[in-house]
Amino acid sequence: MSSDHDLDRPDIGARPDGAAAPGANLLALRGHNAALLLGLLRAAGEEGASRLELAERTGLTPQAVSKITARLRADGLVVEAGRRASTGGKPRTVLRLVPGARHAVGVHLDRDEIVCVLADLTGRPTAVRRAPLDFGAGAEAVLATTAGEVAALREAAGGPPVLGAGVACPGPLDHATGVLRQVTGAPQWDGFPLREALAARLGLPVVVDKDTNAAALGLSRASEEVGGASFAYLHLGTGLGAGLVLGGSLYRGPHTGAGEFGHQVLQLDGPRCDCGRRGCVEALCLAAVARGDLPAAARVLGVAAANLVELLDIDRVLLGGRTVLAHPEVFRDGVARELADHAALRGRPPAPGSDPGAAPAVPVARARGGARTVADGAAELVLTGLFR
Amino acid sequence: MSSDHDLDRPDIGARPDGAAAPGANLLALRGHNAALLLGLLRAAGEEGASRLELAERTGLTPQAVSKITARLRADGLVVEAGRRASTGGKPRTVLRLVPGARHAVGVHLDRDEIVCVLADLTGRPTAVRRAPLDFGAGAEAVLATTAGEVAALREAAGGPPVLGAGVACPGPLDHATGVLRQVTGAPQWDGFPLREALAARLGLPVVVDKDTNAAALGLSRASEEVGGASFAYLHLGTGLGAGLVLGGSLYRGPHTGAGEFGHQVLQLDGPRCDCGRRGCVEALCLAAVARGDLPAAARVLGVAAANLVELLDIDRVLLGGRTVLAHPEVFRDGVARELADHAALRGRPPAPGSDPGAAPAVPVARARGGARTVADGAAELVLTGLFR
DNA sequence: TGCACTTTGGCAACAGCGTTGCGAAAGTGG
DNA sequence: CCACTTTCGCAACGCTGTTGCCAAAGTGCA
Incomplete structure (x- = not known):
């Protein structure tokens, strides 16, 4: 019943030797295309997708999609589920991912x-x-x-x-x-x-x-619309950290050090932080929280978030962590205000005919999922x- | 003499429709492996590489490497150039990229x-x-x-x-x-x-x-040692900008907006910048230059660079632009000092047995290449x- | 000098990928 | 009921990397 490919043993985790061995053979090709179709089917959710839709969106021929989905069906990962309305010919068969x-x-x-x-x-x-x-x-x-x-x-x-x-x-x-x-x-x-x-x-x-x-990866998935977007999750709890999803996948940096957001210096010669430097976002933010000035804390976080958006062309920001979740609106609104100001200045006069992707403010929201997010x-x- | 593949028409530039069509067929497979071998041969430079070395580093079989390099040789992109010392058997034939x-x-x-x-x-x-x-x-x-x-x-x-x-x-x-x-x-x-x-x-x-x-892409290539590294080029001329090379390729962000480095806020409520915000690196840095205080300008740049290194796990920083090149040592030393301080604080007690990749300061240098860099x-x- | 051994690398047959040509299946519309 | 449209699978095909095998080209010892 189960065919012989390696979906049950995906290539989880990076190679320990560090050196990539990215040579691609036919097996890798098959795995790539199968993963691609599975990804599209997952994004399609309940609605599913037809073979021809999948073919259009991948650039594969319809026949190739048929073969690949046949394997996925044999493995139980995909099922046929109903059909679309006819457009004058045989109606398209809908394929759906089998979540379980x-x-x-x-x-x-x-x-x-x-x-x-x-x-x-x-x-x-x-x-x-x-x-x-x-x-x-x-x-x-x-x-x-x-x-x-x-x-x-x-x-x-x-x-x-x-x-x-x-x-x-x-x-x-x-x-x-x-x-x-x-x-x-x-x-x-x-x-x-x-x-x-x-x-x-x-x-x-x-x-x-x-x-x-x-957390960033999970939240990025959960609020996904278009693939390839860039996304930041800011976590303010006992400390301040971030997770970055760039181009649809987690950006870790060469030594898994990326996302160290708390010790971005935001105020030259500012108050000393536990880390030894001065004026870190984390120190500024938590100091404001400690003295009960949440709007100030939110503003500081917002400025740092705007820096992030500016530097990395971030499309969406989510906030989480105990401190944020204790007063979600204050933080969301404070950060949103800074990002709106930033967008207004960045987009100068929002050019009428041009790509509208640059003008509107980057959306901010609190992370859903609560204690299970991570x-x-x-x-x-x-x-x-x-x-x- | 030239075989029929598409090396003369590489897939230059992204697709205008935005939607990726990443389905892979045999042609894509061939192109991938050919590009992979060409990349290794380019990195090998004058010294070249043997078929078996290429096979080890790509994970391809030696026979596959032979076939692929035969095509590359037919296209004139690669030549056989001498042989290595024997290790008890037939010596390895060295392959080299033909630059011209x-x-x-x-x-x-x-x-x-x-x-x-x-x-x-x-x-x-x-x-x-x-x-x-x-x-x-x-x-x-x-x-x-x-x-x-x-x-x-x-x-x-x-x-x-x-x-x-x-x-x-x-x-x-x-x-x-x-x-x-x-x-x-x-x-x-x-x-x-x-x-x-x-x-x-x-x-x-x-x-x-x-x-x-x-500029960042070119400089990243020129000072390349290991692939997959992350690298930042900071350009201080009449303005301040940056180029980011993450994981070996240029990071542009979804709207080609990444690398906007000049308007990172580094001083809350600092002096007003032309962009409308307050305390931007560019404003701080250029103000220091204007009043002749180059060490202060270098320090500001260094703090911003340290932020970048911290956030993105950057491995190497290069400085360029007219203002920097007018006084290269001042800027290099100033930035290096900030990065050294940062590394000292980040690596706390540099753990003896652990990965030494995290402890040492990120190296800084001025960009070579002068006016032709871009x-x-x-x-x-x-x-x-x-x-x- | 000769011969056993090691190592490289090409030839040929092969399995398996997506592609192409074609026809069956399953609808619509007059 | 039939012509037409559209979907989708079967079969043959070209091309990929893989495997088995052998020739080529060295070393090293007798």
């Missing part, structure tokens, strides 16, 4: 809690577990808890096929190798090969990433490998 | 001057022409001058095969469509389809980009399409 055909585990390792989700192919969680966790208690305890939670989650869901596990943690780490670095307040994790250790423990492929990155995004780290 | 097999035109349309280069496949210019130009004089005059200069350049070089022309201009534009937007001080260019117009005039495929982007980079806009 595969699942991915998402794990959020927070400092005091572990959240695990089992997400279907659309990214929607079908099962959730939460448990207290002492991230500082050391590797063995955390690994054991994680393995137990994931096993319980899979069992409770009836043991559906699982592609892999995405794991999001705080602090710096190397995504390519899955090795943690100097985690603030938990020095014993420094240099720990979390990816390998968890992969062995869970018996699943594992991807590791920063919590803000996972875990959902962690699952998305795995699912991303299946789609394109 | 194809050329690319690079055009820098500046406000008062046009610079044209003819670059070989390594990016090295083999011919240069410069002429005065009034960019504000309108499209027809500029097109005529450009066409004349390019024709003269090609003729003077003996009419070698030319892949296309890269054109770099000031001001905002849309790379995907090749349409200019509101150019400061030259409103008549707004909405002008420069790419189409020039392509028709020159009879060549044309790519259009911002001058800072072209034109060289413009040629690279075309060449990039051939390599991977």
Whole structure:
């Protein structure tokens, strides 16, 4: 029933040797096109898409789409679901993704809690577990808890096929190798090969990433309209961080260091920050929060967000984190005001005939999903490998 | 002598319809692998690379490499050049890129001057022409001058095969469509389809980009060591701009707006900038230059550069532009100092056993190449399409 | 000098990709 | 009921990288 291709073992995680081996053979070609069609079908959602629509949007011939979707149907990932209205000939058959055909585990390792989700192919969680966790208690305890939670989650869901596990943690780490670095307040994790250790423990492929990155990826997916857009998620909790989705995929930088947003200097010779520098956004923002001046905090965040938008041509901003979610409107409105001012100045006289993409202000909203945002995004780290 | 594939007509420039059609067929596969091998051979330079080395680095089988390089040799792009020392068996045959097999035109349309280069496949210019130009004089005059200069350049070089022309201009534009937007001080260019117009005039495929982007791409290539690195070029002349090369390729953002570096706010409620905001780097930096305080200007630039490095995990920074080149050491040292401070604070105690990639300061240097930097980079806009 | 061994790299057959040509299936409209 | 349109699968095909095999071209020891 299941044909022989490798959809059940997607190429999760970057190569540890660092050196890319991007030579493409026929298998890679097949995988690429299959992922492409799956991506379009996922974006099409309930409505589905016909073979000819897929052919137009990919540039593949209709016959190629037929062959590829036949394989996907044989694997149970896609089904025929109804037909469109006829336009004078045979009506188009609608193809739809089967959300439950595969699942991915998402794990959020927070400092005091572990959240695990089992997400279907659309990214929607079908099962959730939460448990207290002492991230500082050391590797063995955390690994054991994680393995137990994931096993319980899979069992409770009836043991559906699982592609892999995405794991999001705080602090710096190397995504390519899955090795943690100097985690603030938990020095014993420094240099720990979390990816390998968890992969062995869970018996699943594992991807590791920063919590803000996972959140950004998940939120980018959830509010997606057009592919290839650029998007920023700003997280203001006990600290300030960001996740960047550029050109449709997470931008991590060569050492998984991208997105360090909190220590952008926004005020030369400003107040000293814990990091040693002066005038960091995080320091300014949290100081304003501490003295109860939320509008000021929102304004500071807004100016920093406008810098980001200006520098990276960002299309959409989402805000999250405990501090923001405690007063979501204040922050949303404050940031929106700064972005509107920025857009007004940037677009000078909004040229009438020209591309209107540059003139309007970049939209801001609070992140939906609440406490599960990071875990959902962690699952998305795995699912991303299946789609394109 | 020339086989039938499309190396002479690479897919230059993005699709105008915006929607990607990324379906891959066998032709795309062939092109990908050929570009990959050409890229490795270009990086190998004079030393060349053997078939087996190429196979190891791409993940392709040796036989596939043999077939692909045979096609490249038939096209004259690659030659056999000597052999390596034997290691107990038949010695490896060395393959080398033939720099002069194809050329690319690079055009820098500046406000008062046009610079044209003819670059070989390594990016090295083999011919240069410069002429005065009034960019504000309108499209027809500029097109005529450009066409004349390019024709003269090609003729003077003996009419070698030319892949296309890269054109770099000031001001905002849309790379995907090749349409200019509101150019400061030259409103008549707004909405002008420069790419189409020039392509028709020159009879060549044309790519259009911002001058800072072209410069960044060219400089990134010239000082390249490892692929996939991230790199920033900061240009301080009459204004302040940047070009970003992320993951080995130019990052333009969805609307070719990325790299707007000058109006990053660096001082909340600072002095007013021409753009309407307060405390922009450009305003701060140029004010310091105007009052003769170059170290202060360099420091401001350095803080902004550190922000960039922090946010995007940048590996290397190059400085250019008239103001910088007038006092290169002052700016280099000032920026280097800020980046060193930043690295010292970021890397906290540089962990002994861990990846040393995070600890050392990001290197800064002045851009080499002088007045030809942008034109060289413009040629690279075309060449990039051939390599991977 | 001869011969065994190692290593490179081409020839030929092959599996599998998307493409092309064509016809069956399944509608609309007069 | 029939002509027409449109969708979509079957079969043959060209071309990709892969595999099996062997010739070429060295080294190193007898």
